[in-house]
Amino acid sequence: MKQHLPRISIVTPSLNQADFIEKTIQSVLGQHYPDLEYLVIDGGSTDSTHEIIQKYDRYLVSISEKDSGQTFAINKGLHQSTGDILAFLSSDDVYEPGALLAVGEYFSKHLDAMWVTGLCVNINNKGDEIRKAIRLYKNIWLSIHNYKVLLVLNYVSQPATFWRRKALEEVGYLDENLYFTMDYEYWLRLGKNYPLHVINRNLARFRIHPNSKSGSTSHSQFDEEFQVAGRYANKVLLLLHRIHRQLNIKIYRIMMHISS
Numbered sequence: 405m406k407q408h409l410p411r412i413s414i415v416t417p418s419l420n421q422a423d424f425i426e427k428t429i430q431s432v433l434g435q436h437y438p439d440l441e442y443l444v445i446d447g448g449s450t451d452s453t454h455e456i457i458q459k460y461d462r463y464l465v466s467i468s469e470k471d472s473g474q475t476f477a478i479n480k481g482l483h484q485s486t487g488d489i490l491a492f493l494s495s496d497d498v499y500e501p502g503a504l505l506a507v508g509e510y511f512s513k514h515l516d517a518m519w520v521t522g523l524c525v526n527i528n529n530k531g532d533e534i535r536k537a538i539r540l541y542k543n544i545w546l547s548i549h550n551y552k553v554l555l556v557l558n559y560v561s562q563p564a565t566f567w568r569r570k571a572l573e574e575v576g577y578l579d580e581n582l583y584f585t586m587d588y589e590y591w592l593r594l595g596k597n598y599p600l601h602v603i604n605r606n607l608a609r610f611r612i613h614p615n616s617k618s619g620s621t622s623h624s625q626f627d628e629e630f631q632v633a634g635r636y637a638n639k640v641l642l643l644l645h646r647i648h649r650q651l652n653i654k655i656y657r658i659m660m661h662i663s664s
Contacts, residue, residue, distance in 0.1 A: 409508040411439040412566070413487030417477035418457075418495035419447040423529075424611065426456050431498035433463050437505060441465070441487050444495075445477040453495075475586045479577045491566040496611040499563070500525075503607040507566050510603055518571045518598035521546070522607030524561030529613035549600045554591060555637040556644045558629065560600070562587040563608035567594060582632065584625040589632045596636065626652055 414432055418425055425444075432442050444457055446468040457466050465484070471477050478492045489511055493499065503522070510520055523543060526535040545559040554560065565587075575593045578586040594600075626649050633645045 407509065407512055409437075409439055409505075410488040410511050411441060411486065412437060412489045412491070412504055412508060413441040413443065413482075413485035414504075415478055415481030415485065415490075415492040416442070416444045416495050417447070417474045417481070417492065418444060418449065418453055419474075419477075420449045420451045420453060421495040422449070422451040422453045422456060424496035425453055426459075427498055428493060428495050429457070429460050429464070432493065432504075433460065434501070435499060435504040437508060439487075439508075440504065441485060443467075443481040443484060445471070445481045447471045447473070447477055472580065473583070475578050475580045475582060478586075479580060482572065482577060488569055489566050490569060490572060493563055493608070494611075496613070497563040498609045498611075500606045500608060503564075506603055506605060506607065510601070511566075511568070514601060517568075517601040519565065519567035519594045520601045520603060521560050521566075522564040522603040522605055524564040525606055525609045527609045527611050529611065531609075531611075534612065546602060549602055551595045551600075552641060554595055554600075555633055555641045557648050558585075558588045558591070560588075560591045561608065561610060563610050564606075565591070571598060582628060584628045585632050588629055589635070592632065592636045623653060 416428060416432070429444070442464040444464055444466045446453060446457060446466065448468060448470040454468050457468070467480070471480065481492070482490060489507065506522070507520060511517060525533055526539055528534050542559045542561070545553055545557065571594060575597060579589050582589055630645060630649050634642055637645060
């Protein structure tokens with residue numbers, strides 16, 4: 405009997421990412437997933453992003469207009485999506501070949517799975533792998549995938565994470581008041597309600613470059629992450645989160661010093 409694969413909807417928010425967005429689009433469309441809906445929500449780019457998106461108009465749904473930022477754009481796409489499985493992929497990240505098929509097959513075989521994540525590779529603006537030690541550290545905790553640990557540190561990679569529409573209907577949309585950590589807050593909401601499932605293979609590549617949020621503003625990201633953890637963690641776990649946050653900042657400073 406042929407396996408039924410669920411419809412997958414991918415949302416890509418974009419703003420002035422002409423250097424990377426074509427690779428992102430190609431990585432999604434190149435999956436050749438049999439039931440794919442792809443929505444690109446552009447915030448009114450002033451570079452050549454719009455022209456690049458237009459090249460693929462017959463294969464995706466695109467909106468280009470000024471909006472209130474990345475999280476707003478993601479929610480706009482999610483509201484318009486029709487898929488059973490949902491995800492968002494930033495306009496500088498890419499999927500690994502075969503990622504969507506692996507995700508679709510997993511959800512088909514595991515009807516109890518409400519959200520699923522996989523492994524993710526960190527890359528630079530040229531596409532070369534970087535921060536291998538950080539990736540290894542996160543993957544160690546991911547192999548345990550305990551919710552209390554998630555309250556202390558975020559081991560879930562956003563580009564490699566997918567969830568069911570039923571979960572969206574129950575926990576709601578992303579918090580548009582958050583600038584850096586709307587994904588982490590969403591994982592905490594999902595994890596509070598459903599156990600995390602893990603696909604033990606690379607699903608995506610997360611790009612870090614000087615103009616990306618993670619490449620230029622990590623300290624602010626750690627601060628917002630701590631505030632988000634405070635919504636869900638008890639005093640002990642929040643203290644552990646604070647300690648881990650301080651270690652992260654020190655490691656980040658060392659990395660910046662070495663790379664400078």
